[in-house]
Every structure is written in C-alpha cells, then in structure tokens.
Amino acid sequence: MRVPLTRSSDLSVGFFVRSSRRRRGKRGAIRRWAHTAAIAACIVVAALTPVATVAGANELTRVAAVAWGEPRAAPLVTREYEPPRPVLYARHAPITAIREDPPALEAHVVGRGETLLSIAAGYGITPQTLAYNNGLADTASLRDGQALVVPPLDAAIYVVREGETIADIATRFGADPGEVRDLNRVAYEPTDVTDGRVLLVPVPDGRFPGFRLRVTDAPRVLAPHVLWPTAGVVTQLFSASHTGVDIAAPYGSPIVASDAGTVTEVGWRGPGGLSVCVLHDWGLETCDYHASAVNVELGERVARGERIASVGSTGTSTGPHVHWEARTNGVLVDPMTYAPTTAVVTKVGGATGQP
DSSP states (O other), X not given: OEEXXXXXXXXXXXXXXXXXXXXXXXXXXXXXXXXXXXXXXXXXXXXXXXXXXXXXXXXXXXXXXXXXXXOOOOOOOOXXXXXXXXXXXXXXXXXXXXXXXXXXXXXEEOOTTXXXXXXXXXXXXXXXXXXXXXXXXBGGGOXXXXXXXXXSSSEEEEEOXXXXXXXXXXXXXXXXXXXXXXXXXXXXXXTTSXXXXXXXXXXXXXXXXXXXXXXXXXXXXXXXXXXXXXXXXXXXXXXXXXXXXXXXXXXXXXXXXXSSEEEEEEEEOGGGOEEEEEEETTSEEEEEEEEEEEOOOTTOEEOTTOEEEEEBOOSSXXXXXXXXXXXXXXXXXXXXXXXXXXXXXEOTTOOTTOO
16 A cells, blocks of 8 residues: 655555464464454554644644754845847957058257258258248258257148048148048048147148248359250249249250259159159259150260250140259259350240240
8 A cells, every 4th residue: 555645755555464374263263353453453544644644744844943944945136137138240250450650750950050951851851841841931041959840751741620621631732632541541530530630741742832942041062054955935934933944945846954964753744744854963953844755764874965855835834845943952943043144045924835
C-alpha cells in the first residue's frame, strides 16, 4: 500500500500473509486472531497517518522553525523599465585615419645687414609674400630686430571672419577652393572653418591682388645694360598697376635673350599667354609674354641676343606685342632701369600692335 504524505515523499506499507504449516489448535486460533487484529491495526494506522500529518502541518512547521530556523526569502529587487535602444551596425570595420597638421608658420627676427630680399631668398619665397603678410609696402621699411611671420610657401596668411567660407576667401585671392582646403587639411565645412582660424591661401609667384612692393633699396647685383627683347614701340611703361613694359612689334618678329643666362620657364601663363623667362648670370631675370612661338626649352643655356621666341598676341592682348618684365631677387623692377636708351622708340599711349 502506498499513501502520499507530501509532494516529495510517500508512505509505503506492505503485508505478507502466509498460512501456518502447524497443526491447528487452540493456540493456533489465538495466533490467527492476533495476526488478523495486527493486520487490521496496521491498516488503520496506514489510513490515519496521512490525515494526522495534514492536520498537524502547522505544528510541524513551528517545530521545524525552532529546530532549523525560519527560512528567509530573497529580497525582491525592482528596476525602472528602460525601453530598448536602436543599435546601428557598420557594414565594414571602422578605419581610423590621422589627419595631418597644416603647414606651420615660422618667425624670423631681422638681423643686422639683412634685407627683405635676402630673408625671402633664404626661406624660398618671394619678397612680395614676405612683405604682404607683414604689412610692408617698401623694402626700406624693414628694421633690425623686427619680428616677421614667414609662411612656408607663397601664400597669404588669412584670419577667417564670421560667416566666411573657403570659396569666398579663395575668390578674393584668385585661388582654387580645393587647393585651399587641401593645404589647410579642411575635412568638414563649416566645422573646420571657424571664426578666427588662420588659413594659408596659395598665391603663385607672390602676385597678391592690389599689392605692389616698392623696391627702394638698390639691388645688390651688378647691373649692366641689357638688350631690348625686340625692336618696336614702347606703348606702356612700368607702374604700380602695370608690372612691365609693353613693346608693340609686327607679328612674328624675333624676341631675343636680353643677356646670357638659363631658361627658367616656358609655357602658358594665364592672361600673359605664351611666355619665356631667362635668369641672367648676374642675377636679373627677364620674362617675355604674349609670344606666338617659343624656340627654347626649360633649362636650356642661351646667349646674349639669341632668338628665344616670336612676337604674338596670345593671352589677354589687343594686338601683337611683348610684355617685358624684370625681377631682382624675386622682386618686380622696372626693366627700363637696365635697358639702353636707344634702339626702341618710346611712344607711351600708342596703340598696342601698331608700331
């Protein structure tokens, strides 16, 4: 017999009845009655034990608490409900790139005997670049002990104002906005172009709009007379608004080297059209613009009076002529300073291309 007591334990009672092999008698009858009574008692005990256990459950719990202590329930921890957050997964592994710093500016303190021309030559920039970025309009205004800010290349040092964009700044100097962004490592605009940031705006050859440097100091080179580039009529002289001398001549007339030297530039120069420049042995560099053809190559050695190009009207021009420029240590100077007073007719204001 199996009687369930609790959910985890049962009470099992088994009885085995076997007939006696002894002879029946009075003593055997008594034993049978006793045996029967014992069986009946066991049945009664087996039937009443579960009932008694259930009835005394409260008392058993109290006794167990006294013996082993009352079990404590684990504390209930409550948390505020947090809604699920969206998760964005990248399609590819992230790549970390280190942005290079823009070119740094340098500081230079003028020493005894230094000039604007010599300082600029030492840093590999034009004197116009050094003068423009330091507020100098004349080479004679430089003083010993003066502190100068030197850009790493021919560029304008510009401080961004509120509301300005790269395109606006580049247009002001005639530069390419993409080159300005690349030079200054601008990745995001307007985040990287904030009020007060210093930018470098590339200005090739130091030709800053509306700026002319006066060369009051005597050039420190031997200055012999040079040849006129062509025979013609001088129609416009050197001035603050005109960087050279215009000489009108027939189309195709020869353009010669003003003196012996090395060809430093051959090619198209914007409004100047087809051009050729020669660095003479004693320091002066002359350039001829608006040519129709060039007869020399870059780096070629030329002799005094050798034909290097032909008169033309390329670029911005109203007729065949030569725009003749001269530079001393990178500074534009008046070519008439070194030219002979003969061989060319001077007719200022004459029609270009009508010698």
